[in-house]
Amino acid sequence: MPELPEVETVRRGLDPYVRGATVAEVRILHPRVSRRQPGGATELRTRLLGCRVEGLQRRGKYLWLNLDSGEALVLHLGMSGQIRVFEEPVADDPHVRAWFRLEERWIAFRDMRTFGWMMLAPVGPGGLPAPVQHIAADPLSPESDSAAVTRNLTATSRSIKRILLDQEVISGIGNIYADEALWRSRIHFETPGDTLSEAAALGLIGDARDVLAEALDAGGTSFDALYVGVSGQQGWFQRHLSVYGREGEACERCGGPISRVAFTNRSSYLCPACQQRPEG
DNA sequence: ACTACGTCCTGCTTGC
DNA sequence: TGCAAGCAGGACGTAG
Numbered sequence: 001m002p003e004l005p006e007v008e009t010v011r012r013g014l015d016p017y018v019r020g021a022t023v024a025e026v027r028i029l030h031p032r033v034s035r036r037q038p039g040g041a042t043e044l045r046t047r048l049l050g051c052r053v054e055g056l057q058r059r060g061k062y063l064w065l066n067l068d069s070g071e072a073l074v075l076h077l078g079m080s081g082q083i084r085v086f087e088e089p090v091a092d093d094p095h096v097r098a099w100f101r102l103e104e105r106w107i108a109f110r111d112m113r114t115f116g117w118m119m120l121a122p123v124g125p126g127g128l129p130a131p132v133q134h135i136a137a138d139p140l141s142p143e144s145d146s147a148a149v150t151r152n153l154t155a156t157s158r159s160i161k162r163i164l165l166d167q168e169v170i171s172g173i174g175n176i177y178a179d180e181a182l183w184r185s186r187i188h189f190e191t192p193g194d195t196l197s198e199a200a201a202l203g204l205i206g207d208a209r210d211v212l213a214e215a216l217d218a219g220g221t222s223f224d225a226l227y228v229g230v231s232g233q234q235g236w237f238q239r240h241l242s243v244y245g246r247e248g249e250a251c252e253r254c255g256g257p258i259s260r261v262a263f264t265n266r267s268s269y270l271c272p273a274c275q276q277r278p279e280g
Numbered sequence: 281a282c283t284a285c286g287t288c289c290t291g292c293t294t295g296c
Numbered sequence: 297t298g299c300a301a302g303c304a305g306g307a308c309g310t311a312g
Contacts, residue, residue: 003305032289061306079306080290095290113289115306158283167307174305224292227305244305264285266304 002077004061004138004172005215006227006235010083011058013230017085017105018053018065025049025101027089033097033109036119036131047120048073053102057127060138060171064129071120072129078115084108085230112226138172139209140216146205153193153201160196161189161268164208173208176221176244179269181208183243188275189268195278214240243269 002010026048028034028041037044051067058064064072075083086106089099098109098118109118121130128135137143152169153160163169164178173181182189184207187200196204215221220235223245228234238245242252247260251271260267 006305035288076306078289079304111289112291113304113306115289156282162283165306176305221305223305 002061002081002220002227003174003177003215004140004212005177005218005237006220007058007061007063007077007172008140008216009220009229009235010077011056011063014083014085014107015056017107017230018056018102020053021102021105022052023048023050023100023102025099027099028097029099030097030114032114033111033117034119036117044118044120047071048100059128059132059141060135060167061174062132062135064132066123067120070123072123073118074121074129074131075109075118076116078111078113078117080113080226081109081111081116082226082228083230084110084228084232135167136169136171139170139205139212140172144170144209146202149205150198150201153204154196154198155194157192157194159189160187160191160193160204161263163193164204170205170208172212175266175268176241177208177211177215179244180211180242183269183271183275184211186274188277189263189270191278243271245269 026045028045031041034041034044051069053065054068055066062074062076064074066072086108089106095110095112096108097111100107119131123129124133149170153163161178164173181204185204187204215237218235218237220227221237222234223238243258246258246269249258251258251274254273256271256273258269259272260269
């Protein structure tokens with residue numbers, strides 16, 4: 001669920017509660033949350049206890065806490081993950097998968113669909129934890145290299161939407177913002193990457209960066225209760241979405257109807273008039 | 281090597 | 297009304 005703007009909103013909200021704080025208590029309530037940890041919940045808990053958090057970073061949709069042990073606690077929210085901060089642990093919340101106490105705050109990892117995970121990992125080259133090493137820079141990062149991304153976008157016959165969703169090419173973009181960026185660039189999602197001009201690819205990267213930045217300013221996108229910030233607040237960018245979730249509504253550019261079509265067991269939203277399928 | 285597909289989950293919505 | 301199928305914002309392993 002959460003894409004870059006939502007994850008960054010969580011990072012900013014969580015940062016003041018964790019930076020400089022020591023992990024005083026760890027409760028793993030569901031085994032799936034620690035499934036990527038080789039030693040499971042026990043290892044996660046024992047190696048985390050007593051660690052001091054030195055920082056909270058993000059790359060694409062991945063978050064990690066830098067620990068004074070030299071390791072990082074890497075978190076991925078998956079489709080439905082949330083991080084919430086409480087004064088006391090909430091009893092009987094069926095979706096809390098883990099609790100952490102840092103100083104006097106209780107931090108919950110909630111995740112209805114349990115695709116999210118967390119694991120401890122060594123920090124490698126570039127300050128990136130091992131599970132994040134393969135993830136490309138995201139468009140809001142100063143490390144992002146538009147020329148290099150452009151080359152990657154146009155080097156393959158894969159559909160442009162698949163490439164946008166490939167976190168090893170450009171990170172942080174998910175189904176919502178891929179559709180929004182493609183609409184802004186008037187590109188059909190099935191367009192093969194290697195048929196795009198360099199200018200079109202560069203423009204698309206710019207549109208992706210713009211939509212992510214605007215969504216971040218709005219605190220992210222909340223279609224339902226599944227995405228909220230650390231205090232439970234909703235994001236507001238859904239009011240500014242041009243195509244996503246707007247099947248049948250008028251395209252704000254040409255007035256034609258927005259359509260929804262199948263895309264790898266999911267949906268793509270587009271304006272068929274503005275975003276013409278490539279020939280052949 | 282590269283690409284497409286199925287799969288891991290739960291819960292809400294839709295349609296028969 | 298009830299039930300089953302469909303659908304959801306992600307990423308990985310595997311098969312082709």
